[in-house]
Amino acid sequence: MSNAIDYRELTKGAVADDDASDSISDAGIPEFRPQRERRRSRNVELDPKSKIVFWLFRAILHSLSLIPDFILSALGVLGGRVAYRLDRRHVRIGLKNLEIAFPEKSEPDRRQILRDSYINLGRSGAEYIRLGGFFYRRLKKRTAYRGLPHFARAVRSSPGKGVLILSGHFGNFELLLAAHALRGYQISMVHHTQRFLAADALLTYIRERAGVDIIRRHSAARAALRALKEGDQIGIPFDQNAERFSEAVFVPFFGEQAAAMGAVARLAMISRAPVVPVFMIRQPDQRNHLMTIHEAIPVQRTGDMEADVIENTRRFVKAIEDAARAHPDQFLWVHRRFRTRPRGMAPLYDWEVRKLK
Numbered sequence: 461m462s463n464a465i466d467y468r469e470l471t472k473g474a475v476a477d478d479d480a481s482d483s484i485s486d487a488g489i490p491e492f493r494p495q496r497e498r499r500r501s502r503n504v505e506l507d508p509k510s511k512i513v514f515w516l517f518r519a520i521l522h523s524l525s526l527i528p529d530f531i532l533s534a535l536g537v538l539g540g541r542v543a544y545r546l547d548r549r550h551v552r553i554g555l556k557n558l559e560i561a562f563p564e565k566s567e568p569d570r571r572q573i574l575r576d577s578y579i580n581l582g583r584s585g586a587e588y589i590r591l592g593g594f595f596y597r598r599l600k601k602r603t604a605y606r607g608l609p610h611f612a613r614a615v616r617s618s619p620g621k622g623v624l625i626l627s628g629h630f631g632n633f634e635l636l637l638a639a640h641a642l643r644g645y646q647i648s649m650v651h652h653t654q655r656f657l658a659a660d661a662l663l664t665y666i667r668e669r670a671g672v673d674i675i676r677r678h679s680a681a682r683a684a685l686r687a688l689k690e691g692d693q694i695g696i697p698f699d700q701n702a703e704r705f706s707e708a709v710f711v712p713f714f715g716e717q718a719a720a721m722g723a724v725a726r727l728a729m730i731s732r733a734p735v736v737p738v739f740m741i742r743q744p745d746q747r748n749h750l751m752t753i754h755e756a757i758p759v760q761r762t763g764d765m766e767a768d769v770i771e772n773t774r775r776f777v778k779a780i781e782d783a784a785r786a787h788p789d790q791f792l793w794v795h796r797r798f799r800t801r802p803r804g805m806a807p808l809y810d811w812e813v814r815k816l817k
Contacts (some may be wrong), residue, residue, distance in 0.1 A: 464676045474480065482676075491647040491698050492611075492640075492643075492646070492693075493645060493646040493691060493692065493693065494644055494645065494646060495641065495644055495645065495646050495671050504653060504657055504660060504661065504664075505657065506657055506661055507657075510657045510658045510661070511658075511715055511803055513658035514662055514665075517658060517659070517662045518592075518662065518665070520696060521589055521592040521593045521662075522592075522593040522594055523593075524589045524593060524597065525589050525590055525593020525594045525596075525755045526593075526594065527589075527626065529590065532586040532587075532589060532590065532744070533583060533586050533747070534535075535582075535586060535811075536582040536583045536584070536585050536586030536587075537579055537582050537583060538582070539582040539585060539586075540578040540579035540580070540581055540582025540583065540585075541578070541579060541582070543578050543579040543581070543582065544574070544575050544579075544709040547578075547794075547805075550794035551574065551794070553793075553794050553795070553796055553809065554574045554793035554794040555567075555570060555571065555574060555603050555794045556808065556809060557794075557795075557797060557798070558570040558573055558574060558608075558788075558793055560656060560715070560716050560798070560808070561714040561784070561785075561788070562788070573788045573789055573793070574793055576789035577788075577789055577790070577792070577793050577794075580632075580742060580789060580790050581792070583632075583742070583746060584631075584633075584634070584635075586737075587599065587632055587634075587635060588632075588634055588666075591634060591635065591638055591666055591670065592662070592665075592666045594619060596642075596669070596670065597642055599635060599638070599639060599642070600639045600642040600643060602639075602747060602748045602749055603635065603639040603740075603748070603749045603750070603751060604748070604749075604750055604751065605750075605751050605753065606750045606751065606752045606753065607752055607753035607754060610736065610753045610754055610755050610756065611623070611736055611753050611787060613755075613756070614734035614736050614756040615734070617734060617756070618732060618733060618734050620689075620691055621688060621691070621731060621732050621733045621734070622687065622688030622689070622690070622691050622692045622694065622731065622733045623692075623693045623694070623734055623735075623736055624694055624696060624724070624727065624728055624731075624733050624734070624735045624736070625647075625687070625693055625694065625695040625696065625734055625736055625737075625738050626696060626698050626724075626735050626737045626776055626780075627695055627696070627698070627737070627738050627739055627740075627759070628697055628698055628699030628700075628737065628739070628740070628780050628783070628791075628792075629695055629697060629699055629700075629791075629792035629795070630699070630739045630740065630741075630783055630784070630787070630791055630792070631739060631741050631742045631749060631787070631790045632738035632740050632742065632749060633697065633714060633740060633741055634666075634667075635769070636695070636738065636739075636740040636751060637649055637667070637670075637672045638666075638667065638670035638671075639740075639749070639751065640751065641670045641671030642670050644671070645671075646673070646692060646693060647671070647672055647673065647693050647694075647695055648672070648673040648674070648675050648684075648687055648692055648693065648694045648695065648696070649655070649667065649672050649673070649674060649675065649695045649696075650675050650680045650684065650694065650695070650696050651663070651664070651667075651674045651675065651676060672689075672695075673692075675687065675694065676756075680723075681723065681727065684727055684731075685727070685731055687764075688731040688733045689731070690728075692776040695738075696724055696803070698720065698721070698724060698768060698776055698777070698780060699780045699792070699797070700795060700797070701718070701719055701721040701795065701796055701797050701798070701800055702720055702721045702722075702798045703799075703800060703802055704800075705719075705800060705803075707721060707722065707723065708720065708721070708722070708800055709721070709722035709725070709769060709770055709773045710802050711770065711773050711774040711777050712774065712777070712778075713777050713780070713781055713797065713798075714781055714784075715728060715799070716798055716799055716808070717798075717802055717805070718777065719796055719798075719799075719800035719801075720773050720776070720777050721773075722769045722770075722773055724773070725759075725768070725769045725770075725772035725773045725776065726765075726769055727773065728759050728772060728787060729759060729761055729765075729768060730768070732759075734756040734759075735756060735757045735759060735776065736753060736754065736755075736756045736757075737753075737754040737757065737779040737783070738751060738752065738753050738754070739751075739752050739754075739783045740752070741787060741790065742790055752780065757772075757775050757776060757779060758775070759775075760772055760775075767775060796809060
């Protein structure tokens with residue numbers, strides 16, 4: 461018996477009580493743009509040493525991808541369990557974040573959430589081997605859409621404005637955009653160039669091979685505005701700490717002040733593109749995934765730019781928090797989300813010293 465999801469049936473059932481159409485045909489989903497022939501990204505130039513490392517990584521991924529999926533998945537679970545036992549630094553960060561997020565839960569309960577989160581990372585790592593190696597197209601059979609009417613309403617409410625897809629490191633984040641692109645639909649992603657250039661080249665290679673357009677963060681503002689004017693859909697991970705104090709907007713996240721990038725709110729306000737939260741939810745069988753689409757977030761425009769940026773950023777971060785509350789075992793808790801602090805406030809990770817930029 462196949463484990464693949466019949467996404468036509470699943471998405472129909474998931475929105476049976478909704479008043480909007482949820483049609484899927486051989487012609488595709490009307491609100492999703494087909495991929496263009498040319499890509500927007502400009503790859504980072506690699507020095508000879510980085511090129512060797514990049515090709516070595518590619519060879520390793522392709523070799524590992526020859527392992528059957530059920531063995532890869534078991535190895536991923538084992539890797540997650542081992543990492544939870546050995547990765548003391550990040551376990552400490554994760555437990556601190558969970559203490560902030562769920563003060564009402566006992567420490568054993570928080571440890572169980574973190575342990576499950578590590579196992580989810582292990583499974584995602586195993587799936588990433590498949591995504592980066594041979595037979596990567598088969599992964600789209602494990603994914604389905606839920607909430608298509610929300611996306612349809614967002615597109616129809618702002619025709620020609622494009623769509624900002626708000627997401628985070630949740631479930632299998634890499635598979636979210638890749639599975640959408642593997643179905644032949646256009647999707648771009650704002651990408652922060654990594655210092656380890658060989659790893660950055662590998663990330664870019666895997667994403668672009670699946671069909672994801674890359675927008676480099678150092679030139680993201682103009683490139684994103686241009687893409688939205690063309691009606692493109694842009695995925696933005698919005699659950700990470702804003703490192704530079706000058707770029708940070710402080711808003712509540714699980715009741716604690718967190719630094720978020722204000723540029724996303726400014727982009728939404730200027731472009732007038734709808735902002736739609738989408739998260740990849742791993743299903744109970746641990747093999748299949750739902751690309752879960754939520755209602756577009758209303759964007760406030762009162763004429764007071766700074767106040768609107770703060771309020772809209774708060775709304776965007778609240779969408780991330782709601783998803784993490786609903787499925788805490790699939791959220792990335794080991795990131796130092798509260799590392800950048802408002803001036804005068806003590807660091808939350810009291811074993812570290814943070815100099816604000």
